[in-house]
Amino acid sequence: MNIAVAVDEGRHEARPSASEAGPATKRIVVGYGFWVFLLSDIVMFSAFFAAYAVLAHATAGGPSGVQLFSQPSVAIETGCLLASSYTCGLMSLAIGSRRFGVTYLAALVTFLLGAAFLALEVREFMGMIAVGAGPQRSAFLSAFFTLVGCHGLHVAAGLVWLAVMMAQVAIKGINATVERRLLCFSLFWHALDIVWVWLFTVVYLMGVLS
Amino acid sequence: MTDMQYDRAPGDASALPDVEQGTSSGLLVYTIGLALAVVLTAMSFWVANTSLLWIGGVSLGLTVLAIAQMGIHLVFFLHVTTGPDNTNNVMALAFGVLIVVLVVVGSLLIMADLNDNMMLPAELMNLHMQR
Numbered sequence: 001m002n003i004a005v006a007v008d009e010g011r012h013e014a015r016p017s018a019s020e021a022g023p024a025t026k027r028i029v030v031g032y033g034f035w036v037f038l039l040s041d042i043v044m045f046s047a048f049f050a051a052y053a054v055l056a057h058a059t060a061g062g063p064s065g066v067q068l069f070s071q072p073s074v075a076i077e078t079g080c081l082l083a084s085s086y087t088c089g090l091m092s093l094a095i096g097s098r099r100f101g102v103t104y105l106a107a108l109v110t111f112l113l114g115a116a117f118l119a120l121e122v123r124e125f126m127g128m129i130a131v132g133a134g135p136q137r138s139a140f141l142s143a144f145f146t147l148v149g150c151h152g153l154h155v156a157a158g159l160v161w162l163a164v165m166m167a168q169v170a171i172k173g174i175n176a177t178v179e180r181r182l183l184c185f186s187l188f189w190h191a192l193d194i195v196w197v198w199l200f201t202v203v204y205l206m207g208v209l210s
Numbered sequence: 211m212t213d214m215q216y217d218r219a220p221g222d223a224s225a226l227p228d229v230e231q232g233t234s235s236g237l238l239v240y241t242i243g244l245a246l247a248v249v250l251t252a253m254s255f256w257v258a259n260t261s262l263l264w265i266g267g268v269s270l271g272l273t274v275l276a277i278a279q280m281g282i283h284l285v286f287f288l289h290v291t292t293g294p295d296n297t298n299n300v301m302a303l304a305f306g307v308l309i310v311v312l313v314v315v316g317s318l319l320i321m322a323d324l325n326d327n328m329m330l331p332a333e334l335m336n337l338h339m340q341r
Contacts, residue, residue: 024217031219035299039306046310050317075255082247089240089287092221096236187221190287194280197251201276205258206269 034184038191045195052143060138065207074204077120084113085193092186107166114159121152218295243286250279
């Protein structure tokens with residue numbers, strides 16, 4: 001008991017209380033603000049998820065998920081996005097230790113994996129539209145294209161953002177501003193992966209169950 | 211005596227000096243996260259395709275696996291922890307999860323209830339479900 005108190009006091013002396021420490025740093029404020037934005041984005045996705053779940057069986061006599069979804073393709077897409085989330089984490093580490101070569105390499109791999117995901121998804125969409133299963137076919141397909149397409153648009157925006165950030169690193173170097181933006185980017189990219197986890201579970205795996 | 215600590219930006223590793231971690235341990239965290247996520251994803255695909263499991267429980271199993279993988283992503287990739295410097299981030303996340311659950315579960319319950327209350331003959335009911 002005495003030891004625990006002593007340790008506690010030692011830490012207390014080393015670190016001022018929150019009121020003495022003053023306002024939070026800009027990195028914390030910016031990161032928190034972006035965190036709240038991401039949560040609101042996920043709330044928007046939840047509305048699309050709810051619409052999809054309600055309309056999943058409203059195929060209007062058209063093709064259903066069992067006929068349309070290809071599981072190997074979805075598995076590859078999932079692998080691409082998961083791996084790109086990992087390399088995005090490696091990029092954050094490289095930025096923290098100011099290793100430019102590793103940063104560019106990790107960013108390049110992240111970009112390529114994200115682009116591969118997007119290419120597979122666009123190919124899947126084109127294939128579905130080619131067999132007459134476009135978004136205007138049934139309520140199920142409208143909800144499907146809205147939900148999956150919205151996630152795809154987010155990934156496309158993330159790719160543009162990543163390219164812009166690498167240009168900023170090349171021109172400005174890694175200063176506090178660029179570092180904050182990169183923090184927000186990695187939050188965005190990891191959050192997209194969380195949305196995809198629910199997407200492949202609810203849409204692709206549950207869609208082919210029965 | 212205070213129980214307030216420094217805040218931490220979401221996505222940052224711990225800002226507490228006594229939990230300072232080097233690059234190698236950061237790499238380890240991401241790699242463990244990747245390995246766990248791969249295992250859970252593989253399990254999801256296996257559960258959806260196997261005929262060994264009772265079909266009625268598969269949806270529930272997939273949901274549980276997705277929740278687990280979301281937790282893995284939050285802890286290992288986004289560094290959301292239960293530490294005192296992370297309280298604000300966790301509270302915002304909890305509020306987000308509350309709204310998401312309300313929207314999704316609420317929509318499903320209300321629509322299922324409406325479908326149940328449609329006093330239509332079976333064949334018309336079927337027609338309604340297909341529109």
